[in-house]
Amino acid sequence: MTDNAFTPRVFSGIKPSGGLTLGNYLGAIKRWVDMQSPDMDNIYCAVDLHAITVWQDPPALKAGTREIAAGLLASGIDPENSILFNQSQVPEHAQLAWIFNCVARVGWMNRMTQFKDKAGKNAEKASLGLYAYPSLMAADILMYHATHVPVGEDQKQHVELTRDIAAKFNSDFGVDFFPQTEAVIEGPGTRVMNLRDGTKKMSKSGDSDMERINMLDDADTIAKKFKKAKTDPDGLPETVEGLAGRPEAKNLVDIYASLSDMTPEAVIAQYPGASWGTFKPALADLAVTKLAPISDEMKRLMDDPAEIDRKLARGAQKAREIATPILEKTYDIVGLLRA
Secondary structure, three states: OOHHHOOOEEEEEEOOOOOOEHHHHHHHHHHHHHHOEOOEEEEEEEOHHHHOOOOOOHHHHHHHHHHHHHHHHHHOOOOOOOEEEEHHHOOHHHHHHHHHHOOOOHHHHHOOHHHHHHHHHHHHHOOHHHHHHHHHHHHHHHOOOOOEEEOOHHHHHHHHHHHHHHHHHHHHHOOOOOOOOEEEOOOOOOOOEOOOOOOOEOOOOOOOHHHOOEOOOOHHHHHHHHHOOOOOOOOOOOOHHHHOOOHHHHHHHHHHHHHHOOOHHHHHHHOOOOOHHHHHHHHHHHHHHHHHHHHHHHHHHHOOHHHHHHHHHHHHHHHHHHHHHHHHHHHHHHOOOOO
16 A cells, blocks of 8 residues: 555544633634545544543533534534544544554653643653653544644644654554655644733633633624734734734734635735724624624534534544544554454
């Protein structure tokens, strides 16, 4: 089997450990919706096994998983044309992760910067799952022979590790079984920053609710947050180069660009030298137009959790139809006896 023999297939996941934000939408979900195509398989999931690498309140984890599903559906993920499920309903992910734990090297894991960031000074007290979760992420991707993974810049290292694991597995067993997955990183909204500090990524766990746009915020709240977003004394520049060293200004321009499917250059050309009193209300109006319908549909879906659960179960069944034969072949390659 050669790389050209792999079916074009997109895989990506989002962790249900808190509410969805505009960062999740512009950095991931909107791009997933845009990537849906009859020419490529699309597989998306709520990665609840990744969430439990740190403590999660069980009822909150279930609610968060449903919120992820509601957000994806409300944003335009079509379960008839894409596969949507939560990770723990497809046990093959965990099974393949163990194989990859035995393929990956400790030195590779030690280089993973996100573990260092998340564990901080208490690395000795972090869970083994948090240390090894990049191996599970590789299993998530390679479980479906995914050829493309849309990720943010901060996840690029994990796709590189996935490629290393695939290459080592293929080399160790003399096969060409797992593909060399490509990271897809594009667009101005791939890294949405904090509305109160443009040097920090927008986060679900920030100190103030005013620093983020929650996907369940209503229209009035969305408008208020953008109008109160931190800026600097200068208005918009005449060219995009004038945004250098102005993180809050650049963030707002990038958000406008991503919401409107424009480039930052086109946004600046539309508002050259505009004051924040002009630009922020325009951004707020655009955001309300784009986001309020999604928020309303999310709330409608979340009022019927049983229907969300049914959609996730159907997606898991479709996912297993792809995953099971790949795992069985992996076991055969490794030499694990199956009756």
